[in-house]
Amino acid sequence: MQSVNQRKASFMSIRNRLLLLPETESTNSYLLDRPELLKTPGLVVRSVRQTAGRGRRGKVWEGGEGNLYCSLVLDPSQYAIPQPSFTLLAGLALYRALENKGMRGHWIKWPNDILWQEKKLAGILTETKQTLYGQRLVLGLGVNLVGGPSQFSAEIATQSVTLEQAGMQVTAIQMLQAFLLAFGEILDAVKVSGLTPFLADWERCCQSLGRQIWHETSQGWAGAKIIGLASDGALKVVDVQGQVQVISGGEVRFAKPNP
Numbered sequence: 001m002q003s004v005n006q007r008k009a010s011f012m013s014i015r016n017r018l019l020l021l022p023e024t025e026s027t028n029s030y031l032l033d034r035p036e037l038l039k040t041p042g043l044v045v046r047s048v049r050q051t052a053g054r055g056r057r058g059k060v061w062e063g064g065e066g067n068l069y070c071s072l073v074l075d076p077s078q079y080a081i082p083q084p085s086f087t088l089l090a091g092l093a094l095y096r097a098l099e100n101k102g103m104r105g106h107w108i109k110w111p112n113d114i115l116w117q118e119k120k121l122a123g124i125l126t127e128t129k130q131t132l133y134g135q136r137l138v139l140g141l142g143v144n145l146v147g148g149p150s151q152f153s154a155e156i157a158t159q160s161v162t163l164e165q166a167g168m169q170v171t172a173i174q175m176l177q178a179f180l181l182a183f184g185e186i187l188d189a190v191k192v193s194g195l196t197p198f199l200a201d202w203e204r205c206c207q208s209l210g211r212q213i214w215h216e217t218s219q220g221w222a223g224a225k226i227i228g229l230a231s232d233g234a235l236k237v238v239d240v241q242g243q244v245q246v247i248s249g250g251e252v253r254f255a256k257p258n259p
């Protein structure tokens with residue numbers, strides 16, 4: 001059991017500097033374009049607004065003022081875990097942070113989207129950059145906190161939801177603090193216990209075991225059933241021929257609503 005001081009130290013080990021911007025294109029791009037800022041693992045950049053927010057697989061990330069847009073610098077060499085698992089752990093931290101704020105009924109869609117009532121509440125974009133100081137991860141987090149569909153373009157509006165729509169009032173700084181606390185605790189514990197205990201918790205929070213999915217392959221969309229996570233955080237599925245397959249990237253779509 002960690003003491004209060006240790007918990008504080010873990011939190012500070014991540015959030016040792018916060019840069020607050022009124023507006024930027026994308027907090028991930030802000031960091032990636034300024035290698036000198038990548039020297040400091042734990043640096044967090046938060047912007048009140050983003051004018052060209054980026055999502056996974058080249059998509060855009062939209063939203064108005066009041067939502068959380070931030071990016072965190074990590075030095076992956078400090079942790080003996082495969083790189084894709086940082087994204088997974090960040091998703092788990094976000095799930096826990098939302099739970100700590102009183103959210104219920106949310107779940108993680110692999111690898112790290114947070115959904116509520118089948119709509120997207122939050123997303124994480126992890127990018128890497130080789131610098132003079134070694135390799136760095138820039139982990140960008142977007143959480144829809146306030147407002148409704150009018151802040152999104154028509155296509156995204158039907159697939160997105162905000163915490164306010166779920167009946168919760170959480171500010172961007174409260175959400176950021178809750179996330180950094182949860183993520184700091186996870187990263188500290190990973191140094192001691194490795195990844196395995198967190199993969200089990202991730203499986204619980206994803207509520208997706210046994211669900212039928214479609215996933216993108218080089219030959220098009222293929223059907224499969226989720227059976228768990230591989231040791232590096234990749235998604236383990238059984239395909240229509242009954243073969244176990246491991247999915248490490250590409251898009252995953254659920255064949256039917258989450259029960």
Ligand code: BTN
Nearest residue numbers: 026028053054055056123140142
């Ligand atoms: C996704 O689900 O597609 C990932 C979305 C990540 C959005 C965040 S908002 C802060 C950071 N800056 C960006 O441009 N993207 C990430």
